[in-house]
């Protein structure tokens with residue numbers, strides 16, 4: 320934890336999206352005019368092209384870096400320190416804003432774009448993350464299958480692809496060929512709440528530097 324000044328998945332000020340021209344691939348959706356192998360994930364989905372200069376400039380809190388989000392989510396790494404997320408028999412640990420009012424079994428079945436956390440980062444996040452200070456919950460997840468992506472949906476336009484709206488799409492959705500992804504989604508199943516006090520005891524002295 321020492322030396323962490325912003326969560327791992329946070330975008331830094333010099334990590335702007337690289338200028339890229341989107342083109343329509345007849346019958347195949349969207350692609351980059353100068354597309355490279357690394358522009359798509361293993362399932363063939365096109366991703367945003369942010370610069371990767373982690374730690375350079377200033378952190379832009381609240382803005383998530385697509386490729387670090389994808390890495391943390393895919394490998395179940397802590398979104399704060401990038402170490403392994405906490406895991407026990409109850410499942411992998413997540414810390415999110417409390418949205419229990421959204422539906423009765425929340426977060427069961429949730430399409431989640433926030434990577435999990437490790438236990439030492441829970442106390443730190445609660446103290447320093449503005450989004451969590453107004454009510455956060457921790458829970459363990461037994462099954463969190465990689466289900467799809469969040470991204471911008473495009474459609475065919477006269478002068479090239481036109482962005483329509485942001486969507487969550489499953490990997491088996493045909494429209495996914497028309498998406499430029501910005502986040503990987505896991506579907507959360509088998510969720511059990513964990514009292515925050517259980518996680519923060521002994522970690523209260525961790526300092527952000």
Ligand SMILES: [Zn+2]
Nearest residue numbers: 397400437440
């Ligand atoms: Zn951590």
